[in-house]
Amino acid sequence: MTGIDWVLLVGRVILVFVALLISVLLYIWMERKVIADFQTRTGPMRAGPRGVLVTFADGLKLFFKESISPTNADRPVYLLAPIIATIPAFLAFSVIPFGAPVVIFGRTVPLQLADLNIGVLWVLAMTSIGVYAVVLAGWSSGSNYPLLGAVRSTAQMVSYEVAMSLALVAVIMFSGHLKMSEIVAQQDKVWNVIPQFPAFVVYLICALAEVNRPPFDLAEAESELVAGFHTEYSGIRFALFYLGEYVNTVTVSAIAVTLFLGGWRGWWPFHGAAAWLGPVLWFVLKVTAVIYVYILVRGTLPRMRYDRLMNFGWKYLIPFGLFWVLATGAIVVLPDRYGHRRGAFMAVGIIVAVWLVMSLVKQLLESPRPAPASREGLAT
């Protein structure tokens, strides 16, 4: 490798790192604004035009706040946990292609940090390392609420990780590659979201649970567990957890875009000097759309009860994921004599996926109540 290669490599890494930081700042602002809009408030307005700098201001404030180390805490592990929360979050994004390759200094530079052969598996590995941040934060704080929150959210994350892997396997089967760039290339005609719609639904649900976002934010159910695993964290240490969580949100959205929504591909490619800009803009637009859906879900649905969360993961998502993996195998492999099987399988898949979403919403909204007589009894 020559000097220019090194400059390009380090430059790309710094670019992605800074872009992720800035996008996290903007997405947090966007989330607060959109949620405020749902609730007919104005949201943050003070810092910068329409409050766009509010996250930056918050981060700066947290930076200069006192950080408390509880007396019961296991100090080395306590300090390690926020670092573990940050690093895998950034690493998971490394395999995502965010634009078409560009030519700089006569070299073709892919707009992707690392096109690993095991691309999708890398994402899962980083997710499973990210679980440690939660476990260790909860255990090392030496306090009850963090411990309870950590145990809960670890069980939740590992449960939904299985269903998420099954959804990813279905996509890999359909495109025949583990490499992210190949999966994007394979979607040049039809985005995977159409033939793999059930996997898309399973992935979106599991990704919400995986990053502990509402309605699956039981780790920090403030009415029961104060703030869950990061109750005892304050100042910059808390800020790192928050950063990691939002980088993870961006990453799972970017994976949804890459695997299901055609990656950086768009209908209106830019031409001429700005030819590289079009794909990047498409990518950003799609990621923003997925994050908007997540914000919409947060603003709409109540938090799930823990027993229903686990029931839903184990009794609905996993068997459905297994079914869909075998169905995808049948679609691809079996000879199709009459030419209708592919369509029939997809129709079944879409119907079951819709039923899955309906059952999730039902689990969220229904509340068995004690008999009326007992309610009177409680009131006395």
Next chain:
Amino acid sequence: MLIDYLPIVVMAVLAGVFAVGSLMASSMLRPNRPNPVKLSAYECGNDPVRLPSGERFSVKFYLVAMLFIIFDIETIFLFPWAVSFRSLGLFGLVEMAVFIGLVFVAYVYIWRKGGFDWSAGEIAPNEADEVVERERALFTRSEQEVAKPPDVNEWQGAGRAG
């Protein structure tokens, strides 16, 4: 192949420097005025008690972790199959169907045994009266306890936690 990992190593270093650097920079710039109350574990002002001291957590959590390992291994086997099943054709599909089918038998067994049931706390209609009785008993007992004059030593003990 390993050269592919170079950007990732650079990224890991950058993220690590960012995390450690911001922790260290903040520790130099921020105020540090600890006191015992501030440093005690958050427990609404009570003296903190370490939780798994007397009783255990629900064994369900442990079961979930065990089931997770088994299903994780199953899905890991799906990954190499997903890449190469086109060339394996029908044989590969049957092979995997047998594999998934066998694990699915165990899955159904666990379901029937109630291994996935978390809803131990779900209130069935005929249980409601019982629950009310229990709540009422708790309520009256705590009223009696409140009526007692407070123990002086207990107050001093609680003072440390604020």
Next chain:
Amino acid sequence: MNAHEYAFVVVATIGSIAAVAVVTARNVVHAALYLVVTLAAVGMTFLLLGAEFVGWVQILIYVGAIVILFLFGLMLTKAPIGRDTLDYQNRAVGAVVAVVVAIGLGSLILQAWPLASTPAAPSAPGGSDVLGSALFNTYVLPFEAVSFVLLAALIGAIVLARRDEGT
């Protein structure tokens, strides 16, 4: 020495130090964390040998699932959490076991790969497609046997977990 070998020396050193730390750590959760480092180093070694898929599966399964189960066990039961010492004073027995295992494994490895032989170059592709065709064509029977092992493990887990309710 080329870059691969330097990388191996670094990874092996870190893994070995962490392995020693697993058994010398006084805190059981710290020991589990050192175990994570050791297992990750094993995964990295696979990676350096060109077995990319196996390396990441090692990390995914052992680091991401099995040590999590250990930590769950430690957190959920009355295992000595905190600063309780983890020392049962059985140094002599431990030393004997360690020496016997080291001699056994060492002689096995030396028999399989004598010192004079050149190390295998990391050229064999260990991608998931190669692995897939090997696993599903050549080793069909062991693969299906694995599903029986998983079946047994699942049933064992449920029986252990539900023993207290007498079912």
